[in-house]
Amino acid sequence: MYEKDTIVALATPLGKGGIGVVRVSGPLVTDIANGMIGGIPEERIATFTSFLDAGGSPVDQGLALLFKSPRSFTGEDVLEIQGHGGPVVMNLIVERVVELGARLARPGEFSERAFLNDKIDLSQAEAIADLIDSASNQAAMSAMRSLRGEFSRKVYHITESLVQLRTYVEAAIDFPEEEIDFLEDPRVNSGLDALIEKISDLKNEATQGALLREGVSIVLAGRPNAGKSSLMNRFTGTDTSIVTEIAGTTRDVIDEHVHLDGVPIRLIDTAGLREGGDPIEIEGVRRAVKEIDQADFVLIVVDLGAHREDLNSHVEQLMYEIPNNAPYLVVLNKSDIWQPTTVDLSCEYVLTSAVTGVGIDVLKGRLKEGIGYTVGGEGTFIARSRHLDALQRGLEALSKGKTAFADSRAGELLAEELRRCQLALGEITGEFTSDDLLGRIFSSFCIGK
């Protein structure tokens, strides 16, 4: 049923030292092996090898494992690539596999194929359905987070320019008897150039910037004195943030790039949330709220020492105050001072002490899961690479269209490439149908008899 498509994804969480597995499944597997490692590894035998980029130079080294259909997880030819270059390098490997003809797998798609190819028992149908359902919901949320802020603004801007260009080109094709020949309009050429430039700029920016340098943003939030800055310093191993016993110490946003077992993250310390205070603190709280709003993940820090009597209601109050559109985790800090004997919170939590270091490893583990370097689940990092992949395909279509148009003034070939570009961008911004396009034509031009 799926014999046509080859899919690829990061298959495991990135463990210690950043070892990760990229899994490829489908008919192109042997071609991809040839392109990636310059040969086809022997079946079911782990081969130590270099992974090559398009120019043939190694990006990473590790193990490659080939499983031939039907004796594989999915029932199709499967290639597993184990690298240890951390997420950035693993991502390069995934990109290379896509270049060689695969597409990024949808959440849960490997299991889906395994099921459809009789590799998983029929009684597991519900479980697979659940997996697909939850994984794609998670992916949808991650995609929304990846789309926030500047990136989103630019993508929408690009889509809008594309739609405008298509409006011209398609109108020229479907309404040639209107009084203007849109294809002769210099705006088509200049629009095309501008669009190509905008997409490549955004792609470059997103590749070097947001994705790789900044990583996923994690915000520490809570009441003053909860121990946010102390936790921050635990993570960074420095004393970036000032820690004092005075409530309201931190008054501005402080961020620091750290690696969590090779996963790049951007940790953000904020001012403790409370009403009132001097103008500086009020501004600090305003900034904290803004960061929380844009975060990929929020750590809600609670001072156990100060809330022995009212832990539940305090946590509830905090959750109410903190906008919860991003995933979060409640951190019950200062566990060295006091620990409740039973905790009956309705949300996920960890117990930590920023002073003794107890619970910090558990916290890191939960964080990694939460930001999505886990099997099946999709975090912002992967969501962003899906977006980059879509931008790349859009860009390729545009350059082809430009060539076709220059060579033969063939409007229909340009139109075809613009349509493909729109399909690719539509994976980020949502579908734009041919009827939507016609609607734009009719509202832009006075057309018709």
Add this chain to the structure above:
Amino acid sequence: MTEKHFEVIVVGGGHAGTEAALASSRMGCRTLLLTQNIETLGQMSCNPAIGGIGKSHLVKEIDALGGIMARAADEAGIHFRTLNARKGPAVRATRAQADRALYKTAIRNALEEQPNLLIFQQSVDDLLVAGDRIEGVTTQMGLSFYAPTVVLTVGTFLGGVIHVGMEKREGGRAGDAPSNRLAARLRELPFQVGRLKTGTPPRIDGKTIDYSELESQPGDEPRPAMSYLSTGEEHPRQVACHITHTNEKTHDAIRAGLDRSPLFTGEIDGVGPRYCPSIEDKVVRFTDRSSHQIFIEPEGLNTREVYPNGISTSLPYDVQLDLVQSIKGFEQAHITRPGYAIEYDYFEPRDLRTSLETRYLAGLYFAGQINGTTGYEEAAAQGLVAGINAALSVKEEGLWCPDRSQAYIGVLIDDLITLGTKEPYRMFTSRAEYRLVLRQDNADRRLTAIGRKLGLIDNDRWRMFSEKEAGIGALSKEMASRWVQPGDAKFENHLGKPLSREYNLLDLLKRPEVEVESLLSLAGLPDNNAGVSEQVEIDCKYAGYISRQQQEIDRVRSQHGLGIPKDIDYSGVAGLSNEVSQKLHEVRPETIGQAARISGVTPAAVSLLLIYLKKHKASAALKSA
């Protein structure tokens, strides 16, 4: 009439009905065509033109399946043009201005000559229903006719209301009675009914037009043809069209009449087509335009009447007169028939199957304007498909409908039954994602072999088609084996640059600036069938694009061809959101591919469906074992 029992009954002799009746009778089914008035068989309700962008694609597909529309247009066409001639072949289209009378004659002749087909002038008032099956129809004279399949193609006639200014009256189109009994009967059945609107311009007496200042637009020479069977020889005498424009005075006259416009005072609530706005709509919506183009189209060779294309209107008659007479060339114009708008019933097309059979009554098929489309070509295409499927069902064979990658007909029907429509649906090439493959030049290559299997293609057409196919094969083989050496002055002069290595003729043809005719003549090869060399050239020039689209088509077919059982209960599909299962329940897609095209049905939802189907099938197999 003594015969009461038929295999197929077609109701309505418009563009949908005539194709339906011809198709089913050609496939060997005893067919009865019932229509209000034999004089209006094949009547063009609106403009006297067949074809155009996206539409000639449909006409040629109908022709490739043995339909009549293209041949009638060739016999009646008095002005032919190729549109988009300077763009690529995929978006080229043909349009014919037709002499109305000749067109009707051509259609009527074909119907009268068709074996297995009986025509009877009767208006149908009632449907005979037994349980959830159609059994036949009853006419206004109380005559009943019986058949296991009935194709309904009654156009704009159901509950038709005609508007001219603030005046409205019942009518099916100017001069014809509406079908109110039948409309009421259909409303009793479980169909979902809506109202749509369309309009037509006033007609003008050509004697009263001053053409001296108007731009003349002759037809193309050499003259294109619609049918694959035509040579252009059968075309009658050709005449020119003319072009004029509205001006500020026209727009003032229109604005002054808006308070008596049924469109702007809320009299009309049916939705009109966005791409075919009335002139009052254009003036109100595009205030920056001080002028709109009007094509003056002759209505026929034996009449002076003309059709001013571009000023469709339902303004009061006195305003129509003012606006017409403000236009250059029309200062003294006499209006022969006022323009009007018409509102009519249509049925939710998502209640149809791909065969165009209705979900609620087995054996009843809907085709044409009643499915929410507009246009002769769109109607004819549906009529053909409904006629074919009625015949297939009589013969107890599986249904047939082309898919989106095979034909614009497939795009049309898939759009209708999957997405439905909120306005009168017209075909555009931008609706077809496989536009580069679905060309008007290759409809025969896409469909004629299928038509032959269905029993639609007679021996003459089949022989012509087979010869052409063989010719294409032979010519490309020949060209692939003819090599041109570097230094060959004849070719290098023509190409304007030296050849770097040895090339065969097909390689050279890939170059955008090289044309097949000159290449063949340089090589000393005969070019005795333009249809053949054209195909070789297009295949060659589009090769990369065609193979990419073909790969995509194969991929989609292999993943999406899987059928969904009719009785599926979407609420039982694990993981589907309420919203998605509601949508699936409304459309009831027949295949996974159709499900995937419903807006809001995500790839994850498709996965969930696949998993459900797999499990379902396995447990069903278990039960039956």
